[in-house]
Amino acid sequence: MKTASGLAGKSVLVTGGSRGIGRAIVETFAGEGARVAFFYRGNDEAAQEVVQSMHAAGHHVHAERVDVRDSAACVQAVEKLADETGRIDVLINNAGVIRDNPLTALTDDDVATVLDTNVGGVFNTTRAVAPYMVMQRAGAIVNLSSVAGSKGGRGQTNYAASKGAIEAFTRALAVELAPRKIRVNAVAPGVIDTEMSQAVRDLAGDEVKARILMRRVGSAEDVANAVWFLASDYASYVTGEVFHVDGGFKFD
Amino acid sequence: MAEIAVTQQEIDAVFPKVAETMADALGCDVTDIKPDVSLIEGLDAESIDFLDMVFRLERAFKIKIPRGKIVENARGDLPDAEFEQGGIVTDKGLAQLKSYLSEVPAARFKTPMKVADIPRLFTPTTFCKLVVRAQKEA
Numbered sequence: 001m002k003t004a005s006g007l008a009g010k011s012v013l014v015t016g017g018s019r020g021i022g023r024a025i026v027e028t029f030a031g032e033g034a035r036v037a038f039f040y041r042g043n044d045e046a047a048q049e050v051v052q053s054m055h056a057a058g059h060h061v062h063a064e065r066v067d068v069r070d071s072a073a074c075v076q077a078v079e080k081l082a083d084e085t086g087r088i089d090v091l092i093n094n095a096g097v098i099r100d101n102p103l104t105a106l107t108d109d110d111v112a113t114v115l116d117t118n119v120g121g122v123f124n125t126t127r128a129v130a131p132y133m134v135m136q137r138a139g140a141i142v143n144l145s146s147v148a149g150s151k152g153g154r155g156q157t158n159y160a161a162s163k164g165a166i167e168a169f170t171r172a173l174a175v176e177l178a179p180r181k182i183r184v185n186a187v188a189p190g191v192i193d194t195e196m197s198q199a200v201r202d203l204a205g206d207e208v209k210a211r212i213l214m215r216r217v218g219s220a221e222d223v224a225n226a227v228w229f230l231a232s233d234y235a236s237y238v239t240g241e242v243f244h245v246d247g248g249f250k251f252d
Numbered sequence: 253m254a255e256i257a258v259t260q261q262e263i264d265a266v267f268p269k270v271a272e273t274m275a276d277a278l279g280c281d282v283t284d285i286k287p288d289v290s291l292i293e294g295l296d297a298e299s300i301d302f303l304d305m306v307f308r309l310e311r312a313f314k315i316k317i318p319r320g321k322i323v324e325n326a327r328g329d330l331p332d333a334e335f336e337q338g339g340i341v342t343d344k345g346l347a348q349l350k351s352y353l354s355e356v357p358a359a360r361f362k363t364p365m366k367v368a369d370i371p372r373l374f375t376p377t378t379f380c381k382l383v384v385r386a387q388k389e390a
Contacts, residue, residue, distance in 0.1 A: 131304070131307040134303070134304045135277075135307060176300070179300065
């Protein structure tokens with residue numbers, strides 16, 4: 001029987017790691033003894049706060065300001081990370097944005113920003129990281145999807161399309177990389193207590209909770225735990241899966 | 253675009269490191285990497301192996317090799333329509349290919365040749381030439 005996740009000492013890259021679910025993922029992996037690097041887009045203060053609190057706890061965490069929409073910047077940052085650590089064992093594609101509005105009210109920018117960040121970012125980062133994992137003949141990739149990827153949500157056509165794409169990407173890449181012993185999975189959180197989902201929770205409030213079998217919104221840690229599992233050796237026979245972490249969220 | 257000439261001496265100079273890198277990528281013994289062996293027919297290389305080999309060569313030699321560079325170079329100055337039609341390499345294209353891949357034994361150029369089958373021609377020497385050209389272009 002396994003008694004360890006196998007993540008201690010591993011080199012882990014998390015995109016969008018300065019806040020919300022990303023921060024919880026960084027903390028979970030660092031707490032497990034992994035060497036964690038995370039990308040953040042613009043909030044230097046939040047990123048430094050994460051780094052400092054992790055360093056204070058004796059963990060290895062490094063932050064890099066990278067906009068995942070910029071493919072060249074992703075390649076450069078990943079090369080730098082690989083030069084420093086010698087390898088990249090785990091990639092968590094978490095960076096994402098939300099711009100909810102009914103379809104006809106969405107601006108070009110609402111559509112482009114969500115698709116470029118949520119989908120383009122996954123392509124850019126994964127394309128930069130995958131060659132290292134192929135070379136290592138080992139690796140685990142976990143992509144953050146959403147309940148919106150499989151269930152309809154009003155005002156979320158752009159976000160839902162991006163998350164549906166991530167799930168399809170996950171399955172296709174799992175097929176491509178399985179021969180090189182690289183696993184690719186996704187976690188699809190439901191309603192989670194983060195800054196990003198605040199507006200949705202404010203709008204729907206109790207109505208949303210009534211649809212969650214567990215009768216509570218999830219925490220960022222609930223999601224981080226699922227990501228941790230899929231990246232760990234405990235999930236060594238799991239690939240191409242979308243793992244729902246939504247407390248039993250139902251649309252009736 | 254004029255093709256950069258590569259001498260046998262230059263190929264010989266990079267071959268040991270190229271062979272070692274290819275053996276690592278393909279999980280075979282370095283002695284299996286003969287200069288003119290077909291990587292696909294002789295060493296069971298798959299498309300992902302080619303990407304892996306190129307990536308490893310880039311790191312080993314500190315060079316950049318744009319993806320699809322071999323076929324692009326092989327095509328040379330020929331416009332797409334003159335190089336291939338309906339996925340089949342034209343006579344003109346085949347002549348160009350034979351000249352670019354001069355290290356490949358003539359018998360391996362089948363006709364008609366599908367564009368998709370061009371990688372079947374690639375040998376370790378093909379990659380040595382790619383490395384030398386990338387070094388010269390840098």
